[in-house]
Amino acid sequence: MLSRIAESLFWIGRYVERADDTSRILDAHLQHLLEDPWMEEDQACRSLLGVMGAAAPAAGVVATRQTVLDTLAYDRRSPGAIAGALASARENARRARETLSSELWECLNTTWNALPGRISGSTPHDFFAWVRERAAIVAGLVQSSTRRDATQNFILLGRSLERADMTARLIATRAVSGPAGPGWTTMLRSCGAHEAFLRTYRGRDSDTLAAEFLLMDRLFPRSVLFSLEEAEACLTRLEPADPRGHHPGDARMILGRVRSGIEYQPLLSLLGNLATEMTRVQQGCSEASDAVRLRYFPSGATDDWIGGRM
Amino acid sequence: MADLFEGYPAGAAWDEMISGDAVRAPYQHVHRTMGTLNADELRLRADALARSYLAQGVTFDVGGEERPFPLDSVPRVIEAAEWDLLAPGVAQRVRALEALLEDVYGAQRAIADGVLPRSLIVSSANFVRAARGINPPNGVRVHVAGIDVIRDSAGGWRVLEDNVRVPSGVSYVLSNRRAMAQSFPELFSTMRVRPVADYPRRLLAALSAAAPPGVDEPVVVVLTPGVYNSAYFEHSLLARLMGVELVEGRDLICSGGKVYMRTTEGRRRVDVIYRRVDDDFVDPVVFRPDSLLGCPGLIGAARAGAVTIANAVGNGVADDKLVYTYLPDLIRYYLGEEPILANVDTWRLEEPEALAEVLDRLDELVVKPVDGSGGKGIIIGPAASRTELDEARGRLRTDPRGWIAQPVVQLSTVPTLAGDALRPRHVDLRPFAVNDGDQVWVLPGGLTRVALAEGQLVVNSSQGGGSKDTWVLGAQRRSPELHPHTGPTAAVGSGGPPHHVQGVRLDSNPNDGGLSEQTQQQQQGDHGTGQDGAGRC
Numbered sequence: 001m002l003s004r005i006a007e008s009l010f011w012i013g014r015y016v017e018r019a020d021d022t023s024r025i026l027d028a029h030l031q032h033l034l035e036d037p038w039m040e041e042d043q044a045c046r047s048l049l050g051v052m053g054a055a056a057p058a059a060g061v062v063a064t065r066q067t068v069l070d071t072l073a074y075d076r077r078s079p080g081a082i083a084g085a086l087a088s089a090r091e092n093a094r095r096a097r098e099t100l101s102s103e104l105w106e107c108l109n110t111t112w113n114a115l116p117g118r119i120s121g122s123t124p125h126d127f128f129a130w131v132r133e134r135a136a137i138v139a140g141l142v143q144s145s146t147r148r149d150a151t152q153n154f155i156l157l158g159r160s161l162e163r164a165d166m167t168a169r170l171i172a173t174r175a176v177s178g179p180a181g182p183g184w185t186t187m188l189r190s191c192g193a194h195e196a197f198l199r200t201y202r203g204r205d206s207d208t209l210a211a212e213f214l215l216m217d218r219l220f221p222r223s224v225l226f227s228l229e230e231a232e233a234c235l236t237r238l239e240p241a242d243p244r245g246h247h248p249g250d251a252r253m254i255l256g257r258v259r260s261g262i263e264y265q266p267l268l269s270l271l272g273n274l275a276t277e278m279t280r281v282q283q284g285c286s287e288a289s290d291a292v293r294l295r296y297f298p299s300g301a302t303d304d305w306i307g308g309r310m
Numbered sequence: 311m312a313d314l315f316e317g318y319p320a321g322a323a324w325d326e327m328i329s330g331d332a333v334r335a336p337y338q339h340v341h342r343t344m345g346t347l348n349a350d351e352l353r354l355r356a357d358a359l360a361r362s363y364l365a366q367g368v369t370f371d372v373g374g375e376e377r378p379f380p381l382d383s384v385p386r387v388i389e390a391a392e393w394d395l396l397a398p399g400v401a402q403r404v405r406a407l408e409a410l411l412e413d414v415y416g417a418q419r420a421i422a423d424g425v426l427p428r429s430l431i432v433s434s435a436n437f438v439r440a441a442r443g444i445n446p447p448n449g450v451r452v453h454v455a456g457i458d459v460i461r462d463s464a465g466g467w468r469v470l471e472d473n474v475r476v477p478s479g480v481s482y483v484l485s486n487r488r489a490m491a492q493s494f495p496e497l498f499s500t501m502r503v504r505p506v507a508d509y510p511r512r513l514l515a516a517l518s519a520a521a522p523p524g525v526d527e528p529v530v531v532v533l534t535p536g537v538y539n540s541a542y543f544e545h546s547l548l549a550r551l552m553g554v555e556l557v558e559g560r561d562l563i564c565s566g567g568k569v570y571m572r573t574t575e576g577r578r579r580v581d582v583i584y585r586r587v588d589d590d591f592v593d594p595v596v597f598r599p600d601s602l603l604g605c606p607g608l609i610g611a612a613r614a615g616a617v618t619i620a621n622a623v624g625n626g627v628a629d630d631k632l633v634y635t636y637l638p639d640l641i642r643y644y645l646g647e648e649p650i651l652a653n654v655d656t657w658r659l660e661e662p663e664a665l666a667e668v669l670d671r672l673d674e675l676v677v678k679p680v681d682g683s684g685g686k687g688i689i690i691g692p693a694a695s696r697t698e699l700d701e702a703r704g705r706l707r708t709d710p711r712g713w714i715a716q717p718v719v720q721l722s723t724v725p726t727l728a729g730d731a732l733r734p735r736h737v738d739l740r741p742f743a744v745n746d747g748d749q750v751w752v753l754p755g756g757l758t759r760v761a762l763a764e765g766q767l768v769v770n771s772s773q774g775g776g777s778k779d780t781w782v783l784g785a786q787r788r789s790p791e792l793h794p795h796t797g798p799t800a801a802v803g804s805g806g807p808p809h810h811v812q813g814v815r816l817d818s819n820p821n822d823g824g825l826s827e828q829t830q831q832q833q834q835g836d837h838g839t840g841q842d843g844a845g846r847c
Contacts, residue, residue: 004821011819018816034491034498035505038784053813065499079818088822095821123358125492169813185507198553202527275811282814289817 001099006154007297008096012108013158014289015089019082020135021166021191022052022072023128026082028190029173030065030124041065048072051173054080073127074119082131083115099151104141107134150238157234157292161285164227167191168281171214171224175274184210191222211274212267224281228259231288238296251291258284314344314352314732315725321734323720324465326386336387336783339500344384349730355493356383356727362489368482368543380776381486382726383493386737386758387501393754393782396459396467396741399650401750402641404455404743407474407628409644411451414627415442425643426636433711434633435681436475436626438589440596444613444623447522448747451622453584454480454513455743456757459651461722468654468719470738472629472637474621476586479757479777480509480742481544484551486779487755502784504754509742510551512753513584516746517552520618521581528581530554531571533562535587535603545586559587564607569617582618583608589623631680631714632658654719659710668715669706672699677706677715688768692718721767724778726760736761738769739780755780 029048033039045063046056054071057063075081079088090112093105111134118127139159146152174187184207188194197213200220216225235252258281262270270277318328327337344352363369363378370379388396413420414437420426431437456477458470487506491498514530521528534545536558549556561571562580570577585592591601593608611617627633635656638649657664657675668675672691679687689702706713723734741756758778759769769775 007819007821011822014817030495031488031491034495035487035503035507038502041499047811050811051813053815065495079822080816088818091822092819123492124495126358165814172811172813175811195550195553198551200553202529202553279811279814286814286817 001150001154003297005096005099006150007293008092009099009151009154010158010292010297011092012089012096013155013160014162015079015085015092015158016108016135016138017159017162018080018166019085019089019131021163021170022080022082022085023131023135024190024192025052025166025170025173026068026073027125027128028186030068032186033065048173051169052080053169054078069124073124076115082128083119086111086115086131086134101141101145103145104138107137107141153234153238154296157231157238160227160231160234161289161292163222164224164231165282165285167214167222167224167227168278168285171211172275172278172282174211175278183207187214193220193222196220208267208271211271215267215270216262225259225262228255228262231255232259235292249291249295251288251295254284254288254291258288314347314349315341316731318725318732319734321720321723322463323734323736324461324463324722325734326461326722326724326737327384328725336389339497340385340387343494343497344725344732352383352727353730359383359489359493362492363485366485368485370540379482380762381482381489382760382762382776382778384725384727384732385490385494385497385779385781386724386739387781387783388755390783395650397752397754399467399469400455400457400459400741400743400752402645402647402650403457403469403472403637404452404474404745404750406637406641406644407455407472408450408452408745410633410640411474411622411625411628412449413644415444415624420640420643423643425639426633430632430636431627434627434630436589436624436630438624438626440609441622441624444609444619445615446520446622447615447618448520450516450520450620450745450747451625452628452743452745453516453520453620455745456480456740457743458738458740460654460719460738462654463720463722465722467651469634469637469651470654470719471631472634473740474625474629476588476621477740477742478541478544478586479740479759480753481541481547482777483742483753483755483757483780484509484547486777490779501781503781504784506753506755509744509753510548512744512746512751513548514552514554516744517582517584517618517620519746519748520620522615522618525581529579530582530584531557531562531580533557533559533583533585533587535559535591539586541586548584559591559601559603559605562605562608564605564611567607567611567614567616569605569608569611580617582620584620589626592619592623626681631656631678632660632711635714654716657715659706659713659715664715665706665710669703672703672715674718675715676718677702677713680712680714690718690767718767721761721769724758724760726762726776726778728762728764733764735764736767736769737778754782 033041033044041064042062045065045068048068049056049063049071052072057067071081073082076083076087078084090108093100093108097105118130122130142152142155146155170187170190174184185194188197188210191214193213197210200213201209213220214223217223218226220226232252232255235249239249261280327334327341333341359381360378363381368379369376410420414431421428421431452474454477456473456479458473459467460470461467483506517530518528530552531554532545532549534542534556536542546556555571557571563570563572563577569580569583571580587603590597591603593604593606594601595606596609608617608619609623612619634653635658638653641647641649657668659665659668675691677689689698691699694702721736721738724737725732726735728735737758737760739756739758742753744751744753758780759775760778761767761769762776
């Protein structure tokens with residue numbers, strides 16, 4: 001497979017997952033902001049922006065729901081916002097058009113076409129619900145109509161990396177907002193884990209259990225540990241261990257290190273240092289993403305493109 | 311733009327929002343916001359509410375068609391000071407009912423002391439002799455209560471009836487709030503509305519606390535009659551939010567005096583059953599032998615202390631409408647307190663002079679069956695025809711124990727969307743109380759039911775009623791210690807004051823970006839060959 005195509009596939013996976021997760025995080029946080037009268041809107045919005053890696057407004061300016069929506073949901077130019085991520089996903093799909101199934105391309109393209117109408121014409125909650133639905137269709141098409149070859153592995157690799165990163169950010173929002181912030185219930189709900197959690201722990205409502213669930217549940221597909229393992233599995237499928245049993249590639253090593261940091265660290269020590277640990281996961285994902293690029297998408301795009309040949 | 315409030319009529323009833331020309335304090339924000347909308351805009355939001363209900367499955371059956379449960383767009387607002395009076399009143403009522411049940415199925419002191427006539431209890435259709443000897447582990451029989459209160463034309467709160475069997479409607483409180491927060495975010499951001507989302511956790515805690523002694527991690531289940539029950543949505547919602555199994559009668563087995571459920575991993579012991587099945591159907595061995603909804607042997611297991619049934623069997627005797635008339639006395643007798651909330655004046659028809667007066671004035675009174683619910687069998691004198699009244703007189707004479715009579719209470723009104731304008735419609739309120747054995751917790755708010763037809767006084771949803779979201783305003787900032795998420799382990803990840811953490815910047819594909827040099831070159835290359843992509847598609 002062409003490196004350029006592989007890179008686009010990888011990023012389709014990441015962008016769609018980013019749109020999905022961001023909409024989940026925002027939906028839960030903004031709903032909580034409405035339902036809990038004792039929340040400080042400015043402070044809550046700032047910490048949310050910060051955790052999502054966006055710049056907070058200047059000191060004098062009050063951050064509101066609208067600021068959050070404009071920055072993280074509706075901005076079509078920023079790849080960190082939902083609209084921007086969906087637009088970028090479609091952009092990447094256009095580049096890998098001949099490798100993608102028509103269904104997948106059309107799904108991403110219709111999503112992009114419908115964006116302006118959805119942004120102006122629906123309430124935030126409806127917008128988020130729509131984004132999640134579109135992401136679910138993409139996931140379904142990848143699952144049901146993509147051959148289990150490198151195509152799927154690159155999409156899944158991107159998706160799992162992004163998912164680990166996003167769940168880490170979600171957990172970090174809890175760590176930074178202090179006791180006044182949204183509780184673990186909100187956290188769980190935002191990644192669709194609330195019901196799964198309640199059933200797993202039979203309604204025992206403990207913060208420690210909730211944190212454990214999101215960090216390292218082995219069966220829940222959005223936990224940090226599950227996503228990291230999934231990403232590692234994709235790397236292994238792309239490049240199996242050599243005859244000596246060594247796994248080639250830096251990405252594998254980076255992910256393995258991050259994963260064992262979570263898997264083999266006592267829960268309480270993890271929890272005591274949650275914000276830092278979660279930043280470490282995000283950094284790990286970012287480094288792994290770079291390593292994947294160096295390994296599979298070797299050179300800077302501008303160098304090996306020959307304009308005009310298209 | 312027509313004002314939605316234009317021509318809002320002043321009625322005999324107490325209007326919750328508008329008094330004369332002025333808007334009452336707690337409704338200022340709501341009134342201002344609704345004032346800026348026109349009928350179409352409000353209709354749009356109302357449609358969004360209905361759609362969200364249809365999608366969630368918050369529906370009820372009308373002649374085989376699923377309709378969204380009607381939720382009106384205008385909330386009902388209760389001030390903090392008022393709620394701080396109402397909630398203790400409700401809790402007091404529940405404590406008295408609890409004491410009454412313990413007494414009725416135990417020593418019967420109140421009868422011996424002459425506070426209650428023995429005939430009242432033994433003649434109650436809901437006095438369940440089989441319930442005698444079932445001693446709930448933590449002394450709680452009323453795990454959940456719904457106390458219906460109304461506001462009369464003078465603005466005072468009165469209790470209309472008690473529901474301590476299987477009070478329903480709390481799912482609407484939870485889903486109304488969710489839907490309203492999504493449709494009217496601007497109201498929530500300006501008003502401090504006390505949250506209701508804590509209910510499932512409180513309920514589960516109360517149910518777990520009621521487990522038989524010696525059970526470390528009690529298995530709680532919700533017992534539903536099945537998907538065809540009109541309240542099935544509520545049963546599934548509660549089970550889902552508590553994270554417990556929703557079982558039907560056929561999922562349970564009693565064996566060796568213990569209760570199990572059938573699972574793929576074999577039998578699993580059940581410790582607490584939150585049953586949403588009526589007494590009559592719980593156990594075919596003791597009650598209706600043809601019942602398919604219950605599980606044979608449940609009552610025996612409960613008597614042996616192997617399982618807790620919540621709410622307890624036989625609670626109906628306490629919410630009998632004739633017993634209701636004795637409640638103020640019972641509050642004084644059991645609790646030694648003055649009742650905080652008054653009853654609606656009620657005639658006991660077993661007293662000959664009361665019966666005579668009622669028969670005489672029937673056209674201006676309301677008569678209700680003592681064990682009815684859902685607004686069934688109620689006759690409203692002023693609205694009834696001559697033949698209906700004559701029939702009713704006959705029934706009252708033959709069965710005075712079966713009926714009570716009350717004056718027509720002008721329930722208070724709240725502006726409600728009717729056609730293209732807001733019009734006063736009558737409402738009641740059902741606050742929900744959860745008793746965990748240590749304290750009675752009252753859910754801030756409750757279910758406000760509204761009669762959607764003009765002048766209609768019966769608000770039950772089975773009679774075409776709708777509901778309103780009920781907002782209790784917060785008094786002051788809650789201190790962190792009282793935060794519901796702050797359990798013993800709450801320090802997790804939230805130690806110390808809030809601080810700012812900047813997340814790692816989100817990466818993006820370096821090839822992206824609409825205006826890179828390369829894109830421009832590509833576009834130049836496209837001259838004359840048509841838009842790229844278009845040719846390849």
